[in-house]
């Protein structure tokens with residue numbers, strides 16, 4: 001069966017005044033639908049670059065990237081941003097919530113780009129907040145929430161438009177151990193119970209244990225994938 005995500009011969013080269021830097025080199029990668037993948041590797045190995053290419057935030061210099069039915073390296077930049085808004089949810093280390101908006105309003109943000117009615121936006125945002133266990137915090141602003149709660153609001157925002165793919169860049173990098181494990185258990189359940197495909201960059205081997213597969217990047221190349229030991 002075809003994989004959900006297929007990268008073939010992906011190369012990324014940055015050309016600058018100091019010369020060109022090859023960040024990803026002839027990279028092949030397959031990810032299955034509903035798989036939770038951790039991406040590890042030393043600083044500068046190309047993890048964020050790879051994540052950005054997978055999520056359609058950046059394009060490869062060479063090679064092909066298919067996500068679901070869509071060959072995303074072939075899209076124009078406006079097609080790519082439209083594709084992104086319908087198919088990818090992003091979760092970052094520092095949550096990126098709007099401080100003046102309530103949790104419920106933050107979660108609704110991705111739906112403002114659609115033609116959805118306000119009542120439907122509100123309904124979906126409430127469902128997403130409920131799913132991350134924060135229904136009773138819907139009127140709170142980010143400053144009134146803990147780091148772990150803010151990250152869960154960011155996850156609700158990432159899933160509210162029902163994307164198939166979640167891209168997470170160090171989602172627990174700023175959290176204490178307990179909040180981190182709550183967030184990781186939530187991501188795990190989104191893949192297991194809701195069929196979301198999740199790709200997470202992390203420096204933390206304990207965080208990677210929540211994923212079904214761990215890939216290691218080194219100098220722009222993937223080493224052999226490993227299954228969790230736990």
Ligand SMILES: Nc1ncnc2c1ncn2[C@@H]1O[C@H](COP(=O)(O)OP(=O)(O)OP(=O)(O)O)[C@@H](O)[C@H]1O
Pocket residue numbers: 014015016021023041042043044045046047048049050
């Ligand atoms: N816009 C750019 N122009 C030139 N070089 C870049 C650019 N973006 C990234 N790089 C280089 O690409 C390499 C990989 O960067 P990337 O951010 O993907 O690594 P990373 O594995 O995510 O690192 P970290 O763990 O430190 O975040 C680095 O050497 C970086 O300097």
